Amino acid sequence: MYKASATVIGMLIAIMVFFNGTLNTYLDSFTSGFLIHIVGITAVIIILIVRQEKLKISRDIPKYLLVGGLFGVMLVIFNSYCFVKIGATMTLTLGLFGQMIFSAIVDHFGLFGMTQNKMIPKKMFGFLIVTAGVLVMTIG
Amino acid sequence: MFSIFLATISGVFVILSMITNANLAKRVGVFQSALVNYSMGLTGITILMIFFGNTQDLNFGYLTEIPIWAFGGGLVGAMIVASSNVVIPKIPALYTTLLFFVGQIIAGLTIDFFKFGNIPSMKLVGGSLVLAGMLYNIYVDQQNEKDNKKENDMEEAAAILEV
Numbered sequence: 565m566y567k568a569s570a571t572v573i574g575m576l577i578a579i580m581v582f583f584n585g586t587l588n589t590y591l592d593s594f595t596s597g598f599l600i601h602i603v604g605i606t607a608v609i610i611i612l613i614v615r616q617e618k619l620k621i622s623r624d625i626p627k628y629l630l631v632g633g634l635f636g637v638m639l640v641i642f643n644s645y646c647f648v649k650i651g652a653t654m655t656l657t658l659g660l661f662g663q664m665i666f667s668a669i670v671d672h673f674g675l676f677g678m679t680q681n682k683m684i685p686k687k688m689f690g691f692l693i694v695t696a697g698v699l700v701m702t703i704g
Numbered sequence: 705m706f707s708i709f710l711a712t713i714s715g716v717f718v719i720l721s722m723i724t725n726a727n728l729a730k731r732v733g734v735f736q737s738a739l740v741n742y743s744m745g746l747t748g749i750t751i752l753m754i755f756f757g758n759t760q761d762l763n764f765g766y767l768t769e770i771p772i773w774a775f776g777g778g779l780v781g782a783m784i785v786a787s788s789n790v791v792i793p794k795i796p797a798l799y800t801t802l803l804f805f806v807g808q809i810i811a812g813l814t815i816d817f818f819k820f821g822n823i824p825s826m827k828l829v830g831g832s833l834v835l836a837g838m839l840y841n842i843y844v845d846q847q848n849e850k851d852n853k854k855e856n857d858m859e860e861a862a863a864i865l866e867v
Contacts, residue, residue: 566794567803573791574807576784582815584777590770594753601746603778608739611786620732621740629731632724633744635717637752640745640777642714649707651819653812653827657834658708660805662715664838676723684848690841697833702708704826 578652584640585647585655593641600640654701661698664691734789738782802838809835 587596646655668691674680721741729737792800809831817823 566791567799569787569791570795570800570803571807571810573784573787574804574809575811576780576787576807577804578808578811578815580777580780580784582811583774583780586774587770587777590766590774594749594756597749598746598753599775600778600781601742601749603775604781605739605742605746605778607779607782608735608742608785611735611782612739615735617733617735619736621736625728625731625740629724629728630740630744632721632728632737633741633746634748635721635724636741637745637748639714639717639721642710642717646707646711646714650711651812652815653809653831654708655711655714656808656812657831658711659715659718660801660808661834662712663718664715664801666716666719670719670723676720677727678723684844686844687841690837690844693837693840694834695837697830697835697837699830700833701827701830704824704830 578656581643581647581655582652584644585652588644589648593645596644597637597640601637657698657701661694664694734785738785742778799842802835802842805835805838 584596584600587600590596591599643655643659646658668683668687670676670678671681672683725737725741728740731737732740795803813823813827813831816827
């Protein structure tokens with residue numbers, strides 16, 4: 565049941581890229597990114613009110629934890645741009661490919677305070693197949 | 705070619721924002737982390753707009769020409785945060801990536817079918833290869849975990865025997 569939900573979340577991610585990308589065909593990247601964030605903030609505030617959460621955000625949060633939102637902006641702008649140019653499937657597949665490679669690097673070297681998990685040499689074979697698949701999709 | 709590069713790099717941003725958000729969420733919870741996240745994003749994008757100048761002609765008449773659902777991306781994003789919060793802890797991490805990929809590919813192909821009017825067979829072949837590679841690595845990870853567990857058990861047994 566939860567596994568089906570995870571698949572649905574994957575679909576939601578695609579739908580989000582589709583919505584954002586469509587907005588980007590009407591408005592420039594910054595304006596659409598701006599509006600997307602306004603809608604997102606409103607939605608989260610409603611969730612917080614419904615859940616009656618006490619505000620725990622305070623000044624002693626390390627500043628480097630705040631930069632996540634800036635990555636998010638780049639993500640929205642890049643994804644919307646790519647959706648218009650190369651479509652949903654390729655935008656998402658290449659994004660996942662980048663995630664896979666980068667998370668393997670982060671794990672292998674234990675970057676950003678993550679526990680180090682050395683790459684198992686056998687997994688290079690799997691990565692090769694994935695890379696071949698991405699290449700076939702990109703050419704096709 | 706440039707789009708291919710940007711799309712791949714956006715995967716790097718996904719991981720970076722996941723790491724920072726997960727750490728922030730440990731302190732303030734997932735939804736407040738999302739609030740900080742969106743607020744910082746909004747600040748960042750506002751600064752970008754000031755720097756590069758806003759070229760967009762924003763009049764109400766033009767905005768009403770845009771289909772209303774196209775504004776829903778931020779809302780869907782919040783739904784993703786909320787549902788991931790429930791689902792991710794319930795399934796093994798190895799499957800999360802795989803199932804997210806399956807969902808994204810199915811929806812992506814469907815969207816492109818309506819956008820471009822066809823689903824190229826190369827996309828299906830390539831997608832299957834990607835899936836096969838991911839499944840293989842999940843298998844390797846599982847075997848590895850089993851081996852580690854065995855090793856730990858052996859060490860424990862040895863420790864007990866020494867006592």
